[in-house]
Amino acid sequence: MDSSRLSDAKIREKAKQIRLKSIEMVYTAKSGHPGGSLSIADVLATLYFREMKIDPANPVDPDRDMLVMSKGHASPALYATLSLRGYFPETLLPGFRKLPSKLEGHVHYGVPGVEASTGSLGQGLGIAVGMALASKLDGRKNRIYAIIGDGEIQEGSIWESFMAGSKYRLDNLTVFLDKNGVQLDGFTDDIMPMPMIPERVRSFGWNVVEIDGHSIPEISSSISKARECKDKPTLIYAKTVKGKGVSYMENNPKYHGNAPETEELYNQAIKELSTQ
Amino acid sequence: MIGKPESLRDAYGEELTRIGDADRDVVVLDADLSSSTKTSIFGKKFPERFFNMGISEQSMVATAAGLALSGKKVYASTFAVFLMRAYEQLRQSVCYNNVNAKFVVTHSGITVGEDGATHQIVEDVGIMSGLPNMSVIVPVDAPETRSVIRHLHDSTSTPFYVRLTREKFPVLNDADYEFKVGKSVTYRDGSDMSIIASGSMVSFSLEAAEQLKGKGIDARVINMSSIKPMDRDAVLKAARETGRIVTAEEHSIYNGLGSRVAEITSETYPVGVSRIGMRDTFGKSGRSWDLFDYFHMGVSDIVRISEEAFRKESSYENIS
Numbered sequence A: 001m002d003s004s005r006l007s008d009a010k011i012r013e014k015a016k017q018i019r020l021k022s023i024e025m026v027y028t029a030k031s032g033h034p035g036g037s038l039s040i041a042d043v044l045a046t047l048y049f050r051e052m053k054i055d056p057a058n059p060v061d062p063d064r065d066m067l068v069m070s071k072g073h074a075s076p077a078l079y080a081t082l083s084l085r086g087y088f089p090e091t092l093l094p095g096f097r098k099l100p101s102k103l104e105g106h107v108h109y110g111v112p113g114v115e116a117s118t119g120s121l122g123q124g125l126g127i128a129v130g131m132a133l134a135s136k137l138d139g140r141k142n143r144i145y146a147i148i149g150d151g152e153i154q155e156g157s158i159w160e161s162f163m164a165g166s167k168y169r170l171d172n173l174t175v176f177l178d179k180n181g182v183q184l185d186g187f188t189d190d191i192m193p194m195p196m197i198p199e200r201v202r203s204f205g206w207n208v209v210e211i212d213g214h215s216i217p218e219i220s221s222s223i224s225k226a227r228e229c230k231d232k233p234t235l236i237y238a239k240t241v242k243g244k245g246v247s248y249m250e251n252n253p254k255y256h257g258n259a260p261e262t263e264e265l266y267n268q269a270i271k272e273l274s275t276q
Numbered sequence B: 001m002i003g004k005p006e007s008l009r010d011a012y013g014e015e016l017t018r019i020g021d022a023d024r025d026v027v028v029l030d031a032d033l034s035s036s037t038k039t040s041i042f043g044k045k046f047p048e049r050f051f052n053m054g055i056s057e058q059s060m061v062a063t064a065a066g067l068a069l070s071g072k073k074v075y076a077s078t079f080a081v082f083l084m085r086a087y088e089q090l091r092q093s094v095c096y097n098n099v100n101a102k103f104v105v106t107h108s109g110i111t112v113g114e115d116g117a118t119h120q121i122v123e124d125v126g127i128m129s130g131l132p133n134m135s136v137i138v139p140v141d142a143p144e145t146r147s148v149i150r151h152l153h154d155s156t157s158t159p160f161y162v163r164l165t166r167e168k169f170p171v172l173n174d175a176d177y178e179f180k181v182g183k184s185v186t187y188r189d190g191s192d193m194s195i196i197a198s199g200s201m202v203s204f205s206l207e208a209a210e211q212l213k214g215k216g217i218d219a220r221v222i223n224m225s226s227i228k229p230m231d232r233d234a235v236l237k238a239a240r241e242t243g244r245i246v247t248a249e250e251h252s253i254y255n256g257l258g259s260r261v262a263e264i265t266s267e268t269y270p271v272g273v274s275r276i277g278m279r280d281t282f283g284k285s286g287r288s289w290d291l292f293d294y295f296h297m298g299v300s301d302i303v304r305i306s307e308e309a310f311r312k313e314s315s316y317e318n319i320s
Ligand SMILES: Cc1ncc(C[n+]2csc(CCOP(=O)(O)OP(=O)(O)O)c2C)c(N)n1
Pocket: A035, A036, A037, A039, A071, A073, A119, A120, A121, A122, A148, A149, A150, A151, A152, A153, A178, A180, A182, A183, A184, A242, A256, B031, B032, B033, B055, B082, B085
C-alpha cells in the first residue's frame, strides 16, 4: 500500500476541517448553503486527500483526475477542501460571496482547482460526461468525478446524461449521489418522490454501489469498485444526512440555504463540529 | 415620493392568493423554489391547485401549457435564470399555442446579490421579448406588482413574463395605482432630458434627477414597466419634448429597455439615447446595493451619464 495514504482517522479530521470552514464561510457571508456542504464533506475529504490523483502545484496537468461539483451551491465545502488541499491560501476563504473575491456564491471556474462553474442544477453531470469522453479520446488514464444532489436528479438533463454515460461506456466516470433526502422547499419524498433510485440508474446501464456516505472506508472501497468496473460508468449512491454534524441543521430544510442566524447558533455549530 | 422598501415577491404571493380565492380556475406551479418565489403562500391555502413540480423547469413549463390549454389560468414561478432553461418549451408549447399562462419569476438581475453570477440573470428581458405573443413586464414596486397580477388576471389571456426581484424595492406608487399593459408612468416631469427606467433603476433615477436639478438640468423620469408592448407614445413624446434620452435598467444594455427605446426613436424620431445597464458582462457575488456601483449603474453614474448626454446633445444643437 502507498505509504503516503492517509489513515481513516486523518481523513475524518480533514472532513471535520471542511465542515468547520464551511460554517465559518457561510456565517461570515451571512448567506450560503450549509446543509448540502456538511452532507458531502466526508466524500470530498476522501476524494481529495486519498483517492484523486492531483497536484495542487500543477492544477492544469492534463493527466490529473477531475471533479465537477454539479450541485454548485455546495461551494463552501468545495472551496474549503481545495484550500485545505493547498490550491490556494485559507486566508482567502473569508472573502466568500463578497466583492471583489473570486469565491463566488456558486462554484466558480477560475478558483484554482475548480474544473467548471456550476450553480444551475442538472448541468454538471453532462460536463463530466464531456470530460470523460475527452479523456477517452486522448487515451488518458485519469478519472472523472461528479457530485450530484438527490433533488438535482429531478432535472431531466441528469437522465439524459445517464443515457450518454452508458452509451459511451464511460468507465472512467464516477458519480456520487448525495442522498440526503432534503432539497430546497422541503423533503425530497414530499416535493418529488423518487423511489428505487439505484434500480432506476442501474436500468440506465450504470454500475451502482450503495454506501454510507459518512463512512470513510465505504467511500474508499466504492471508489475502488468503480475503478475495477469495466465498460460502465459508476454511480455511488451515498446515503447521507443533510447538515451532518450540526444538530439543529440535521435533516432541517431551513438550513439548505440559510446561515446560522445568531452568534449563539454559530458558536454552537462550531462547538459541535469541533468535538466530533 | 420615494417610500419605504417593500417586497415584490411577498406582494405577488399575497395577490396570487387573493385572485385564487375568487377564481377557482387559477392554478399555480413552482419548481422547488416556492418558499423563495412566495407561491408557497398560495400553496398553503390551496394545496389542491398548487403543483410543486420539483427541480424540473422544463416539465413545469410544458405542464403549464397543458393546464392552460385545458382552460386553467396558470401562474408558474421559479428564479428568472432557471426559467430560461425552458426557453424552447416557452416558445413551442406556450407562445406558439398562445395560452393563458403567466410566468412570474423572482431573483432577477444583480439584486440577487451574494448568490453571484450564476444566478444574476441580465439577459432575460431580451430573451423573452423575442418570443412572439409573449409580453414582458418589470414591476417597479410592491403596489405595481399587485396591480400587474390583478390586471393580467382580469384583462388578458395571453402569455406574460413578469420579472420580480429578491430585494425589497422602495414604494413609488400609491396603493390604488392601476397598471395598464403598454402604458408608462411619468414620475417626474422635466424638459431638458428624459430618463426612461425600469425596476430598481427607477428610484435611482429619481434620486439622480434630484441631483441633476442642482446642476441646472431638468430631467423627466419615466417608469417603463411595460417593456413589451412598450409605451411608444411616451418614448416619442420624451424624444420630441426633451431631445435627449438616457435609459436605465438592471439588465444588459443589449436587447432590453434601452435597445427598445433606441429602436423606437431611431425609426420615428431619432435622438441621442445613452443606455445604462450591464455592459455585456456577467454579474458577481456581493451585496446587492454595492453591485450597482461596481457595475457603474449607481445614482452617481446616472448623474454623470445624464450630464454627458445633456451636453453632447446641446453641442449638436449648437452646430445645426
Ligand atoms: C436549475 C436549477 N433550479 C433551481 C435551483 C435552486 N436550487 C438550488 S439548490 C436546490 C435544491 C437542491 O437539492 P439537492 O440537489 O438535493 O441538493 P442538496 O440537498 O445536496 O443541497 C434548488 C432547488 C438551481 N440551483 N438550479
